[in-house]
Amino acid sequence: MGVISPYGVGSDLLxxxxxxxxxxxxxxxxxxxxxxxxxVGGQLVDFRPEDYLPPRMIRKIDRFSVFGLIAVQxxxxxxxxxxxxxxxxxxxxxxxxxxxxxxxxxxxxGWEFAERELFNLWKNGPRDVSPYMATAWFPAAVQGxxxxxxxxxxxxxxxxxxxxSSAHALMHAADCLKRGNADIMIAGGTEAPFAxxxxxxxxxxxxxxxxxxxxxxxxxxxxxQNHDGLVMAEGAAFFVLEREEDAQRRGAPFLxxxxxxxxxxxxFDAIHPRPDGKCYAASITQTLQRASLSPSEVDxxxxxxxxxxxxxxxxxxxxxxxxxxxASHIPVTAPKSAFGNLFxxxxxxxxxxxxxxxxxxxxxxxxxxxxxxxxxxxxxVARHPRQVERLDNCLLNARGIGGVNASMLxxxxx
Amino acid sequence: xxxxxxxxxKRVYEILHEHLGSHTTVLPESxxxxxxxxxxxxxxxxALKLEKDFSIKIPIEDLRNCVTVEExxxxxxxxxxxxESKNA
Numbered sequence: 001m002g003v004i005s006p007y008g009v010g011s012d013l014l015x016x017x018x019x020x021x022x023x024x025x026x027x028x029x030x031x032x033x034x035x036x037x038x039x040v041g042g043q044l045v046d047f048r049p050e051d052y053l054p055p056r057m058i059r060k061i062d063r064f065s066v067f068g069l070i071a072v073q074x075x076x077x078x079x080x081x082x083x084x085x086x087x088x089x090x091x092x093x094x095x096x097x098x099x100x101x102x103x104x105x106x107x108x109x110g111w112e113f114a115e116r117e118l119f120n121l122w123k124n125g126p127r128d129v130s131p132y133m134a135t136a137w138f139p140a141a142v143q144g145x146x147x148x149x150x151x152x153x154x155x156x157x158x159x160x161x162x163x164x165s166s167a168h169a170l171m172h173a174a175d176c177l178k179r180g181n182a183d184i185m186i187a188g189g190t191e192a193p194f195a196x197x198x199x200x201x202x203x204x205x206x207x208x209x210x211x212x213x214x215x216x217x218x219x220x221x222x223x224x225q226n227h228d229g230l231v232m233a234e235g236a237a238f239f240v241l242e243r244e245e246d247a248q249r250r251g252a253p254f255l256x257x258x259x260x261x262x263x264x265x266x267x268f269d270a271i272h273p274r275p276d277g278k279c280y281a282a283s284i285t286q287t288l289q290r291a292s293l294s295p296s297e298v299d300x301x302x303x304x305x306x307x308x309x310x311x312x313x314x315x316x317x318x319x320x321x322x323x324x325x326x327a328s329h330i331p332v333t334a335p336k337s338a339f340g341n342l343f344x345x346x347x348x349x350x351x352x353x354x355x356x357x358x359x360x361x362x363x364x365x366x367x368x369x370x371x372x373x374x375x376x377x378x379x380x381v382a383r384h385p386r387q388v389e390r391l392d393n394c395l396l397n398a399r400g401i402g403g404v405n406a407s408m409l410x411x412x413x414x
Numbered sequence: 415x416x417x418x419x420x421x422x423x424k425r426v427y428e429i430l431h432e433h434l435g436s437h438t439t440v441l442p443e444s445x446x447x448x449x450x451x452x453x454x455x456x457x458x459x460x461a462l463k464l465e466k467d468f469s470i471k472i473p474i475e476d477l478r479n480c481v482t483v484e485e486x487x488x489x490x491x492x493x494x495x496x497x498e499s500k501n502a
Contacts, residue, residue: 056435060455127465131458 001255002074002188003352004067004235006042006339009052010074014349015356017338018364019385024339025218025231028194036199038208040218042233042340043194060132061145062110063192067236067345068142069149072102072186076150079240079252081184088150090184101155101182102146103173105166105189107344107400110137111198139344142190154182162400163304164263165189165344166237167408170351171261173241183246188238189345202232202343205271205401207308219368220341222305222334223312223376230306233340237348256355257411259393260290266403273311273403277318280405284322284395287407293393295323298330298409300363300388301378302350302396305334306341311399313375318405320378331388333381335364347398351410354394358412361391422468422494423487429463430483442484454478464490470497 003010006024007017017024024042033039049058049066052073058066076082081089090096113130114137120128135141140158147156155176159168166189173187193199202208209229211218220231239255247254264283266274273280288295301323304315320327335353336342342349357363362385369382391412398406415423430440434450446452452460461477464470464486470493480486 054435056433127462131455131462134455 001078001352001355002071002076002236002238003349004044004071004237005349006044006233006235008044008047009070011352011356014352018335018353019362021365021367021384022338023219023367024233025220027213027218030194031196033199033213035196036203036208037210037212038203038229038231039213040209040211040215041194041231044234060136062113062136062141063234064106064110064190064236065136065142065145067192067234068104068146068190068238071188071190071236071238072146072150075186075188075238075240081240091151096183097151098153099183100152101173101176101185102143102152103155103169103185103187104140104143104146104158105169105344105348106139106142106158106191107160107162107165108191108193108198108201109139110141110192111195112192113137115195115197146186152186155185160344161404162402163306163341163343163346164398164400164404164406166346166348167398167406168263170239170241170258170348171263171406171408174258174261177241177243183242185241186238187241188236189342189348190236191343191345192234193232193343194234199232202230207271207306207401208232209307220307220337220339221368222303222307222337222366223316223372223378223380224307224369225371225373227307227309227312227373229308231340233336233342235342235349236345237352239348239351254413256358257413259409259411260287261406261408262286262290263404263406265405268403270402273314273399275310275314275317277314277316277321279403280315280318280399281321283405283407284318284397287395287409288322291409293409295326295330298323298326298393298395299391300357300394301330301332302354302394303332303334304397304399305336305366306399307337309373312373315397315399316376316378327378329379331363331381331386332378333363334366337369338367347396347406350396350398351408354396354410358391358394358410361389362387363391419491422491425467426464426483426487426490429467430460433460433463440483442482442487444483445481446483446486460486468494470494
């Protein structure tokens, strides 16, 4: 896997900071935030794209593509699919590149690039606009850039479903493998929301937290009594997916098994979730049924944990509905509380954390969860990580604006 | 080639090196796409840079028809001299 989180580049760094309980949320300083109410976020600082990519390439792409390209490169490296010249193994094969695919979850597109060029357009006219506008800003740009960079000629899809985008990207990638449409799928998500217009789009949804620049301790608070909405974050996470037998045959490092998945819609409201969580529960139940697992066999729930009060309560309802009696004792956590919500990349980064957690049998904590909110009464792993004897079956959830729900059962490799 | 044309050629090489990186070998016969890896968008970007630097207007289509560096230089020389003769 390849990971870029608000802590920096790499999965080891992500895990170390999470376990140390480091809060990556700080006052936004990359643009003037006077037009928005949430002025804090999980912003990657001291990040130098030129340490990873040639300047000539950086000039042509947005920050979300930069994240995507670096994360994919790390994922391929991690999976043993890069040659010493940093090209993928299929670049030296006569056939095979059309059996490699890419799916990307993203929500906002490349607004840092787009806003800069729009400013140039209004200020100086069309001849001052970068010609790369055509390929830099739209959400599918990452899919294109990655496929060009790594010579991927098979399936290519980009998914936009708000905070469930990368869940759908990973689900589709796994489906492609199951159906035999590809042999290797690179899947994940990327998001770079720190731009004035992009931030404003979320602001107008009225789902953002209200923490101004003078706040002493900026925080993202899923399920806490002081939860007041989303806190945005940036980064990316990508994975190399293969059929189990293919991965075993080539001796690939085996991180986890995507056992089953499901997605439903509330069909309720453009912004708010269905309060009773019934459709969300259906997504969880279908996922467990497809894995032939009973609720008692779930070792941990990694919640969507949006910190939007109505969503936290309806998610709690959904988990209770789906897991029944067992919901009272199955640990529930939302590690994104430490760094913010990566929107279109949120599920992918959560999946990276699930994989890291399963390997160590440690459940990372929900930071800033001091007192659960009324209506939030699950077995939360609050403030401190928890060592457990068994962490083999993890349920990972995501949901997004418009009532999209997604669940996946991730198994520890044996 | 006049001194003015030579100076234009020198400046085009400088701009190309700024654009592609100083380590890139740029020759008159260098193919924009195959040798220098400049796709159509990058050629437009180059055209805009040349326009700004020489205070001229280069029809994007003309530049897109260029295959080699030499042809780019010729377009700039031609456009610059056309501008000067108009101004004279």
